Amino acid sequence: MTQMDVKPGATTTTELSGLVRSVAADPSADALHELERRADEVSIRAFGDDDPAAELEAQRFLYEVYAHRILPPWSPDWRDYTDPVVVNAHRRVGDAWLARDRKVYGAGLEIPTTPEGFGKWATVVCEEHASGVTHPLFDFLAERATFEQLREFQAQETPFDIHFGDLVALLLPGIHGGQKIELAGNFWDEMGNGKLAGTHRQLRLDMMKRIGVPADDYLSNVDFYWVEELRMANMYFQTSADRSLAPQAIGMLQATELVVPGRLERQIEGWRRVGLTDAEMHYLLEHVVVDVEHAEGWLNHVIAPLAAARPDMLPEVAIGILRRLDCALAVCDRAMRDIA
Known part of the structure; x- marks a missing residue:
């Protein structure tokens, strides 16, 4: 379709x-x-x-x-x-x-409450979750998917991806110190370090144009998207826009930075296989590099200080991580049903 x-x-x-x-x-x-x-x-x-x-x-x-x-x-x-x-x-x-x-x-959620312990817990949970690169979807995308199938998956991911810079920006007000520096660094990467052509939104739009994905469908053709993809976008909007849910948003962003790079590498393999050049998928290649850096920075400069100052907030951070991971798994399972 x-x-x-x-x-x-x-x-x-x-x-x-x-x-x-x-x-x-x-x-x-x-x-x-x-x-x-x-x-x-x-x-x-x-x-x-x-x-x-x-x-x-x-x-x-x-x-x-x-x-x-x-x-x-x-x-x-x-x-x-x-x-x-x-x-x-x-x-x-x-x-x-x-x-x-x-x-x-x-219900029954048990997590470490020290900065080091929680960081290790979050890393293990994300790396071992079934939504990661070990999901059969990513072997399929890398090794067997057609151009049209890769395009369908890329198109479906638009509602979350296209808004990512704005979602990070929503978290910035009222946060200060090292946590703000880390958030601002993430946001500045989204902004192409001040270069319009290098903003992640523009890089994504450029790739969408190259592969034939309409630029405005995420606003004008919402019925195109799977419920699993809308759930993903809404989850980030919900937790970034409501200050009481900021700890969940922090957990979701941590999970994003930890699991995305490996998944993107497999997609890049698939796009290369069907003929896209590295220049034409700059958007994907950029995230393989910066997300690895952000994952470590997010743990050390955002979550660790929160864990030290307010360990009572960590269950909410954990819920954010778990919601995000299971939402991503639902997307992967749906893609295997509808695309593969």
């Missing part, structure tokens, strides 16, 4: 994403009431009853609001999702998801 195909089960105006777009255009009392009602109904079905169709609707709604609300109002894609009813409906859906995940990952 190409990105321009219409997927079965695409969003309708009676589903949350369609409703909230209608509300942005015409915030009538009836439309706002229906949005509230539908949000509560879908939350129960998605995160209480584990209804897959309801979770897809919920994740599309969460992403629709996150991805458009972060834009400035002069963007042609910006939508006015500032009405208190919209904000509250969006928050309630996200809270229902978070409550479900806290039960899953928080």
Whole structure:
């Protein structure tokens, strides 16, 4: 299936994403009431009853609001999702998801509470998790995938990847000292060290253009994306935008830096096999280098000081790591089903 195909089960105006777009255009009392009602109904079905169709609707709604609300109002894609009813409906859906995940990952969670002990725990958990480079997906991408299959996987990863610099930026306010320096260094790498052509967003857009992935699908064709990919993007938006969830965001970013480089190396092998030059996949090659550096810096300069000062925050960091890893595993499993 190409990105321009219409997927079965695409969003309708009676589903949350369609409703909230209608509300942005015409915030009538009836439309706002229906949005509230539908949000509560879908939350129960998605995160209480584990209804897959309801979770897809919920994740599309969460992403629709996150991805458009972060834009400035002069963007042609910006939508006015500032009405208190919209904000509250969006928050309630996200809270229902978070409550479900806290039960899953928080129950019986035992972790070391010293900086060194927690760092070792996090490293081992990430390196041994089934979402890593040992997942069969990465042998497939490296050794057997066609150009079209590699493109499909690259396209699916857009909702999270395209926003990464903004997600790091959301964590910066109010954090100081060595932790801010590490965050700022990560952000500066995302910004191409001050060179527009080298920003990671631009490098990704350049690669997307080369392989035929539409640049604006992450805003205009959200129904294209798997629920697993929307879940990944929403998880980072949720924890980066809500200051009370910053410890989870820190854990998620640590997991990202630890597991991504090996996975990218296998994808690079696959792209080389089907004819892409290193210059055409600068985006992937850049991350193999910088993410290794950031993984160590993140442990030593962000998580270790937090562990020393506030060990009571470490369970939240751990939940962030575990949520991120299992979300990545779901993406890998879905890719094996739909692409391989």
